[in-house]
Amino acid sequence: xxxxxxxxxxxxxxxxxxxxxxxxxxxxxxxxxxxxxxxxxxxxxxxxxxxxxxxxxxxxxxxxxxxxxxxxxxxxxxxxxxxxxxxxxxxxxxxxxxxxxxxxxxxxxxxxxxxxxxxxxxxxxxxxxxxxxxxxxxxxxxxxxxxxxxxxxxxxxxxxxxxxxxxxxxxxxxxxxxxxxxxxxxxxxxxxxxxxxxxxxxxxxxxxxxxxxxxxxxxxxxxxxxxx
Amino acid sequence: xxxxxxxxxxxxxxxxxxxxxxxxxxxxxxxxxxxxxxxxxxxxxxxxxxxxxxxxxxxxxxxxxxxxxxxxxxxxxxxxxxxxxxxxxxxxxxxxxxxxxxxxxxx
Numbered sequence: 324x325x326x327x328x329x330x331x332x333x334x335x336x337x338x339x340x341x342x343x344x345x346x347x348x349x350x351x352x353x354x355x356x357x358x359x360x361x362x363x364x365x366x367x368x369x370x371x372x373x374x375x376x377x378x379x380x381x382x383x384x385x386x387x388x389x390x391x392x393x394x395x396x397x398x399x400x401x402x403x404x405x406x407x408x409x410x411x412x413x414x415x416x417x418x419x420x421x422x423x424x425x426x427x428x429x430x431x432x433x434x435x436x437x438x439x440x441x442x443x444x445x446x447x448x449x450x451x452x453x454x455x456x457x458x459x460x461x462x463x464x465x466x467x468x469x470x471x472x473x474x475x476x477x478x479x480x481x482x483x484x485x486x487x488x489x490x491x492x493x494x495x496x497x498x499x500x501x502x503x504x505x506x507x508x509x510x511x512x513x514x515x516x517x518x519x520x521x522x523x524x525x526x527x528x529x530x531x532x533x534x535x536x537x538x539x540x541x542x543x544x545x546x547x548x549x550x551x
Numbered sequence: 552x553x554x555x556x557x558x559x560x561x562x563x564x565x566x567x568x569x570x571x572x573x574x575x576x577x578x579x580x581x582x583x584x585x586x587x588x589x590x591x592x593x594x595x596x597x598x599x600x601x602x603x604x605x606x607x608x609x610x611x612x613x614x615x616x617x618x619x620x621x622x623x624x625x626x627x628x629x630x631x632x633x634x635x636x637x638x639x640x641x642x643x644x645x646x647x648x649x650x651x652x653x654x655x656x657x658x
Binding site: 324325326329330332333336346348351378379380381390392393420 | 557560561563564567575577578579580588589590626627629653655656657658
């Protein structure tokens with residue numbers, strides 16, 4: 324691998340740009356490729372598919388087998404509420420590979436002391452979530468317990484393609500939340516996207532344990548895993 | 552915040568910048584219950600240090616030895632590992648999978 328190719332991959336990853344590396348497994352020749360709106364050849368088509376599926380693949384070409392490795396930008400986790408649970412959740416999610424942003428307009432909560440190394444957005448959750456343009460590689464979790472803040476985030480989340488939406492709160496709190504969202508015009512299909520109470524039922528008690536249950540549910544949703 | 556275990560390419564570049572020989576190993580195909588999917592990478596320093604993984608630890612030792620040779624010759628190689636049997640000297644995957652690993656030198 325030429326140093327320029329390695330440097331380009333590192334730069335694209337740092338810039339959070341989707342990039343693929345095509346390697347001829349016979350000659351070792353390599354080329355860096357990006358998603359293409361109008362693929363000019365079979366290889367560019369295959370790169371598009373590999374990036375979309377987020378899965379490496381090998382293709383047969385006239386010059387031999389070519390391996391396409393994909394480097395998609397990290398999955399994102401947007402957390403509404405810079406509360407205690409957000410502290411272990413942000414750290415564990417980063418370990419799991421998520422690019423984490425915490426959104427909370429309350430400056431006493433969203434401090435760098437409480438969240439070292441985490442991106443903090445001091446915005447109202449609806450504006451904050453909307454500004455980050457959640458897509459199919461984004462998960463959104465609300466943790467504030469405050470309907471003014473949580474519902475604001477949810478309205479934006481439900482209008483996005485985010486692959487996971489989770490809300491902290493008891494069954495009773497969640498039922499009230501769903502009722503408010505119905506009144507706001509969301510249909511049952513939209514409400515069914517919400518995981519509430521958030522997390523797998525593993526009997527989690529501490530903030531860190533609750534973070535484990537949330538990340539386990541996120542992973543099961545992302546990977547289509549069975550939850551026993 | 553990117554975690555250290557995901558920084559395989561970055562570490563490879565750092566080692567190279569220090570003047571060390573470096574090789575990059577990438578899983579290109581898997582059959583059966585392989586522990587790491589295609590695309591998983593391991594960077595190898597000429598002195599044997601490594602970061603990342605291409606399996607659950609079953610074949611990294613063998614890949615490092617091959618990588619050190621490839622750092623010398625510069626010729627990339629496609630390695631294949633299958634199921635290990637009880638003979639201790641044979642490298643393989645205890646899980647019963649089979650994988651291909653492409654190893655190349657970082658120029």
